[in-house]
Amino acid sequence: MSEICETCQLGKQARHPFPIQTTHVSSKPLEMIHSNHHHVRPPAQFAIFATLVVALGPLSLGFALGFTSPTQAAIIKDLNLTVGQFSTFGSILNVGCMLGAILSGKIADYLGRKRALLVAVVPELVGWILIVFGQNPISLIIARFLVGLGGGIISFTVPMYIGEIAPKHMRGGLGTMNQFAITVGITLSYLLGIWVNWRMLAVLGALPEIILIFGLFLIPESPRWLAKAAHKEELTSSLQKLRGKDFNISHEISDIQAAVEASNSLPAxxxxxxxxxxxxxxxxxxxxxxxxxxxxxxxxxxxxxxxxxxxxxxxxxxxxxxxxxxxxxxxxxxxxxxxxxxxxxxxxxxxxxxxxxxxxxxxxxxxxxxxxxxxxxxxxxxxxxxxxxxxxxxxxxxxxxxxxxxxxxxxxxxxxxxxxxxxxxxxxxxxxxxxxxxxxxxxxxxxxxxxxxxxxxxxxxxxxxxxxxxxxx
The missing domain is CATH 1.20.1250.20 (MFS general substrate transporter like domains)
Known part of the structure; x- marks a missing residue:
């Protein structure tokens, strides 16, 4: 390229609000340096990995949604439940999800997307443990409500996190992983329910949440939440990790920061x-x-x-x-x-x-x-x-x-x-x-x-x- 476009010339003069590491960028082709060109697409491997990690949350939710189908006859027989008691056990999940949905936005805004998922894991794990050891309808109903409470937080936070970390050219495809994980969870609960008893099935339902806890320590926080919370250095680090170490993120950071500053100027x-x-x-x-x-x-x-x-x-x-x-x-x-x-x-x-x-x-x-x-x-x-x-x-x-x-x-x-x-x-x-x-x-x-x-x-x-x-x- 013998000429540099006007946008790129302006980009040289822009004063970015965050420190940008450019040591490795200068030796790269011009197309990679000026990543604000619309046809330049950043590497997406780490964004895909982060999406797969948080998708463990909706996978567990899908597992909970499908749990009652293969287990109905066995649970009613083992605990001598009435049809009404089992129906309450099945439907109370939706009530828990509704309460989790009400709380989810405040939790995700105050603590961040990753910490919100950690908060969601707690009632879900407690719920699955109570199902494993439950001996009466009351304990099962409370357990199912707790699983739903965590699921409601997850059903808001995971799509939001994926939408905020994904490159714009992949946001739709990666966003689909939320619904995909739910359907995988439902299918797994149906299939595994054929081979294991309902208590062991509850143990298996808790496994994705346990893996999610460890996975959350390997992925970055949402760059847009970090900008909103004024964590400048973490914002740069997070976005650089998501876009690739050699990709110039300065233009995207400027866009994010400008939008956040406009939002922060508005009242609560x-x-x-x-x-x-x-x-x-x-x-x-x-x-x-x-x-x-x-x-x-x-x-x-x-x-x-x-x-x-x-x-x-x-x-x-x-x-x-x-x-x-x-x-x-x-x-x-x-x-x-x-x-x-x-x-x-x-x-x-x-x-x-x-x-x-x-x-x-x-x-x-x-x-x-x-x-x-x-x-x-x-x-x-x-x-x-x-x-x-x-x-x-x-x-x-x-x-x-x-x-x-x-x-x-x-x-x-x-x-x-x-x-x-x-x-x-x-x-x-x-x-x-x-x-x-x-x-x-x-x-x-x-x-x-x-x-x-x-x-x-x-x-x-x-x-x-x-x-x-x-x-x-």
Missing amino acids: VKWGDLMQPKLFRPLIAGIGLMVLQQFSGINALMLYSSAIFGASGKVSFILVVLTLGAAGLMDKAGRRILLMISAGGMGLSNFLVAFSFYARMSPAFSTFISILALVSLLAYIASFSLGMGAIPWIIMSEIFPAYVKGVAGSVATLVNWFSAYIVTFTFNYMLLWSAAGSFWIFAGECLLTVVFVALYVPETRGRTLEQIEASFK
Whole structure:
């Protein structure tokens, strides 16, 4: 290159707020030195490693979500539980997650993302230990609530951490690992539950959290949280480690610091401040996606899948494979188009499932109807994995301004768990009313999601978190 662009000339004169190590950079090609060029991409090996470490948290949460399916008969028999007691044991996890979601934003903002995960591990481990040694329904219910409490903190903190450490060109793909880890955890609990008793299964459920504790000491804190907390030297060290020792991080640090300084100039945020007009659009987009994700019928279809396959584990295994396959599309096709295709496919699948219920009254077409129900379920799972499974969590970690991210993210996570609880609680009553009608309602909600995404959800692919925040202004 015989000339240096104007942006790079200005970059030479910029005075950065943090000390930048440039000793090794000067001997590198010009393209690496001037990393603020949009086509230059930093190495991502360590960001991938950090993502895999924190993904142990949602893996354990997924394990807890799937735990009750293979263990129901054995726990009821061993402890002489009533169906109502076991149902409480299963559903109390959602209540714990809701409380964890309420606390998660404040904890993550005050202590940092890594320490928040360490805090989450404590009730989860205590919960799993109580399940291992539990002898009565009260101890099991308390244990399950504690597991949910830690899970609620994890379900907010992990997507936020991944979104804040990932290079912009990989944020979608790495963000998918949160949902991928949950589906892996669910699948593992189904499969391992076939071979081990429920107490040993609880021991296995605690293992990811134990590994996570050690893993957290090997990865850096979120650079954006360090900037917000004014830990200047740690910010430089953290970002350099995540981007590679030879990559010039000065431009990214300047962007992060400028956004943080603007956020710090604003007063402390309270819950009521979320109703401010300038926060209305990102809040509606984030919370709306969380509601629509759950009311699309995913939990209902998972329940129905047992009747089709005879084992939910097969369905969750398909979710694992398809979610991993969709990860590569997140940063290529874009968030909005994947969400609309995903929701549209889910709507059509729900409609066909509803039709299969309706047409069962005609015995002449019983074979065709069974095939239709199976194909519709597979199409629904494929569609959900393509976008609506992972992207709402990715969007939640991207669109909230830094100064409200803790509070707004907590609200979005709380809404997601509350919506999941409502759908799970009401689905059996909906089936008593009308099986076909239930899935037609889900189909209508999926079509509403397509319209909602078109109107309210911004495209965030390939943009830094600071650029996304500026776009809402």
